[in-house]
Amino acid sequence: MSKTSERIQQALLIAILLLLPFNLVIGRIIPTVVSFPFYVVDALLVLLGILLFFNFTPYEKITSSQKYIAFSLFV
Numbered sequence: 001m002s003k004t005s006e007r008i009q010q011a012l013l014i015a016i017l018l019l020l021p022f023n024l025v026i027g028r029i030i031p032t033v034v035s036f037p038f039y040v041v042d043a044l045l046v047l048l049g050i051l052l053f054f055n056f057t058p059y060e061k062i063t064s065s066q067k068y069i070a071f072s073l074f075v
Contacts (some may be wrong), residue, residue, distance in 0.1 A: 016049040
């Protein structure tokens, strides 16, 4: 894997991790003003993060705790 794709993956994961808490706060503060379902965006961000992680990380390097966390996020 090239350095560029690793950097893109890291940047996307950081962006997802940074956006998720803000999105959760916005979804809790103004759910009546905006009728947009923020939980859908949260679920998509988490799913995108998991897919990027498993797509760019070799299976041998993924620990069992990371697999458990990813599985628990799906459930």
